[in-house]
Amino acid sequence: MARRGSGGAGIVYRALDDRLGRTVAIKLLQRGLTDDPIFLRRFRDEAQAAAQLNHPNIMKVFDWGSDEGEPYLVMEYLSNGSLRERYAQGASLSTAQVVQIGAATASALAYSHNRNFLHRDIKPANLLFDDGGRVRIADFGLVRALSETTVTETGGGILGTPRYMAPEQVEGKRSVPGSDVYSLGLVLYEALFGAIPFQGDTQLALAFARLRDPVVNPRPGDPVAQSIVAMLDRDPDRRPSAAEVERTWNAFARDLTNPEPLFPVHANAQETTPEMVMDDSLQWLADGATVAADSTEATDYLAKTSLGHTMTALGAQDPERNDRTSALEVAEPGVPAVPDSEEVGSRRPWWLLFFLLPILVAAALGIAVLYQHLREVKMANVANLTVTTASQRLRGEGITHLSVQRRYSANVPPGHVIASNPQGGASVHPYNTVVLYVSKGHAPVFVASFQSAQFSAAKRQLTAQGFQVDPTYEYSPDVPAGVVIGESPVNQKVAYHSVVKFIVSKGPAPRPVPNVIGASLSTAETDLTNQGFTYSVQKQYSNSVANGDVISQSVNAGTVLAVGSDVALVESLGPHYVQVPNVVGDALSAAESTLQSQGFTIGTVSAPFGGAIVQYQSPAAGQTVLYGASVNLLVIP
Template identity: 30%
Template sequence: MSVPSTDPMIGRLIDGRYQVRSRIARGGMATVYLATDLRLERRVAIKIMHGHLADDSAFKIRFIQEARSAARLAHPNVVNVFDQGQDADMAYLVMEYLPGITLRDLLKDYGRLTPEQTLDILEAVLSGLAAAHKAGIVHRDVKPENVLLADDGRIKISDFGLARAVNNNTATGQALLGTIAYLSPELVTRGVADARSDIYALGIMTFEMLTGEQPYVGEAPMQIAYQHANDTVPVPSSKVDSIPRELDELVLWATARDPEDRPRDARVMLDQLHDVSALVRGGTQELALQSTMVLPSSRRAGANAIADAETQVFGAKLATTSPPAATLLGIHPVGTGPVGPPDSGELLGKKADKRKRRGFWLFALVILIAATLGGTGWYFGSGPGSDVMLPDFASASPEAASAKLSELGLQPELGGAFSATVAEGIVIGTDPHAGSRVPQDSPVTIIVSQGLQPITLPTLAGLTQEAASTLITDLNAAVGSIDPIFNGDVPEGTVMAASKETDGADLSAGGEYFEGLTVNLVVSLGAIPNVDGKTVAEATDILVGKNLLAISGEQTYNDTVQEGDVITAQVPEGTIREGATLVLVISRGPEPVQVPTNIIGKSWTEAKPILEATGLKLEYNGFADTPGASNFFKVATLDPGEGELVLPSEPLRIGFTA
């Protein structure tokens, strides 16, 4: 069953030149595809800006900035940029295609690296950064994801999407850029970055390569940023005892909180790295190349002195010994050299024997040449040499692969397989695989991509985020964006909704999808914490712990909440996500009551109902309430007086006169 490709870019011809073959990766600003440059007939990586960002001038400028920044660098440790342009509404960037893995992938597979491996990667990355810093470019996003390890052994730094010129290095008025785990203290506190900020990020990356973990961890990005700004990075040997002291000092130098205490740029750190590398490696490579020979302990030792000789290391030139000088001069010890003229008969016999031996060797040589020629003819005619080596047809069309196999004397057969990386209708490979040798006229299966493998997702809403992610990945799909929102009706960590990456269609109740595609999840953060009755400081701490912001709002009277405490937190309308701002309503305490006027001189019978209606605590001589006395007694004094404000908790004292 043939399944159509769900990515509209697959197979598209961009700018009349670049034929898109398959998708490589997807990022926050753009998607990277494998494409063929039809003009130069080479494979390239093409980065295409997301459509919803195309109308945002700031994003477009940043996208073009990446092209200009990287294009200014011509260095073997920086990914080359070939072209940049606009096709209709698409902004694109054409880069060097490097099949391989990232440093992040290597760390996931191996945990941590050896000091020697770390030094090799550091040298390559610092070389690329040194070229960038020399050109006045700050990378601003140094992290393992942006270090590429090619299959042919090359190490390159990529993704200058956040790069800026050194003379334009402030982030005022915009969000901090870069990954929070590698942000320098000055970027966190002041939004300022220069070449020393790249050095700090590289120091954090070095710590991670040596120990397999990042120095700072936290449940929220704000916590990690706080540690970068206020803590000192620990030495790697505190995690792994075997790490050399020289690497500890290199990490501490690169991650100093004060930029003035760090290397001023990558070239300075690279020069120091060479010295550190020599100390860590200990010169063992040079030692291994030297020759070992045995010398007697004394120049005048006799023939038996070799048994007592000492072993010493010398350079390769000294390893070759020369004949004794006496022998070179023709002087032989007694009994070992010629002592008189040789006999003539003996000389003739030796010459005859030499001619016989020469004839035998000439005959043997003729036989050997004949056998070699015959064996060569058999090997390439009907032996193993007649086999055909299969070319690599990956990313070719089935028609082109079939034609080439027929040309090589093989029998092409078509087969199919689902693929998450190769577009439908494009060749994945062959069976036997490329590079194999097969006899002529052998059948070879051309494996053609059928596109993505269909899958059926189960109901995801109501599962925990971990359970939903496991189900998705077990079906060979991918978990995309996680959108955490506050919801008091759904427990924290529970999936509220799921959707397709391709068109946003709802997958909350499961449904048909394809392997390799991404499922986006909406996950509940639980209810917003109740801060009623808390102090402002307590309420702020509680909300910040949930990644919410709190600001003080209006103050109002309240009979139950103490003055200065929070009556309630006003929640914005709509969906509430992390980072939302809640307004705290502050209590002014109970509202004061005004003492009624025109009470003085009234009889207690007339005044009492009026005063009781205020809700104030009345203090007076109870004798005034006896039968007959209420009309007899008149109000003479009020404390506080008429018209004054009194808190409900304070008494109103009443004096009478007959």
């Protein structure tokens, strides 16, 4: 049984199940914790939870029990290690690999959430890979059923790993399914961009940074990055569920064309991989040496360790060296050993090797140095990538000397590469410096003054330049409606997409209509003009209003109208006098028709002797009377 790793509560060993002939992992509770009921409960919960969760992306637990008072779990052995180990070995992930990990992990979380289980400690160290490269979620030691209302822990400490905690976990609130989604979002963000989107000098500072700083999408327009940022919403109610993430990322996975495998299969990986441990301080422990998980020293240490194992293995398996040693051992003292095929008397001048060996070594070193100076690599096209992704890709190709120059760009988002020198596709020596021109976003834009101009024209011009326009409307007795009164900022350069605020005139404030009924027309015109109104005049006879005075107005006095509104007036022409026509001798019907057509009314019609001819009229013909007066008639046979 070989020790493979350890954590804050348990030690993991690789062992052989002699009954079934399979390699398994055995997890033992750390000494000193076997009497702690909290850790015993976690150990039991991990076994019981895993027993109820049967999913291809969740690590299987075969058995659990106690041996001489030491609890243990028997689990499937995953030979390709964890995602955190891959980081420590210097691995970086492509977008296709991140999509595969995200889709598989989301599927496992959706499955466990659907069965009322939360994981509460999703992190790279708990994402393991089997010998086929498939990801599995491990360590359900902090699992909690959704039906539980609280979980009591000794000292009331925060559960989980601070680096990957959801905001509600940092605040000590109850975990929800969205907490697992948030932790997965941080894992995927780190896998895609190389670091989590928070900074802090300590673990708790790093954890609490997510309570105040929202996550900004480094790749606007990238659906994968957009989905990750949605998972990192500080409000758990606004995050997508694990099932929604699974559907989204399965769609991403279906769109992949010939995606590269997550990790190559390593034969006998358990023999060549050093023991890797993640403790509660988030540092890596390798063969007793402690180095920071994300530091360069950790990568260098692992590289040296792996190289040491490789050199030892090669030395032990060199058959030619062993054969030469054996030949020298059986040779007689003082007599050089010769091959069986060489005849006596044909010995080669082996002493020449003393002269040739330095020459051969020097030639080999010269060739190696010349190769290093002459070899070139093809420059990758890193345009439109983030500067972090571009740097990782170029370093992966052996280009180590990078220089960043920041420039304004109207087309490339801030933080993304505009171009490189040399350009993509060119051949470049690995030791030459490659310049990355990184976008600072759109250059500042000059805001001109639109004082006294029409606001509609100002808005049209500024919108075309990329500004946002925010108008405020105010009354002005001097500035016509729709004209700019004020502007801020003005006559200066400001950031692209800035907001320009305007104060726009609504013209003079509305005013009440004066009462001009009964006033002379000239007085009415003056009163209306002084208030800013226009007017129109119609003339009409009036028996009650003197000639030249206002009979009526179209808007009631006191009504508030906008300045410039029109008020219609009716001017009196005084009484309407007319002359009575002569209808004597006319037939009665003709006389009545004549009088009515000229505005008169028919008064009394007398016919004492009968008849139909007008004999007499009153008033008499030619008299002047008021328009509409009555005319009396006398008719005879």
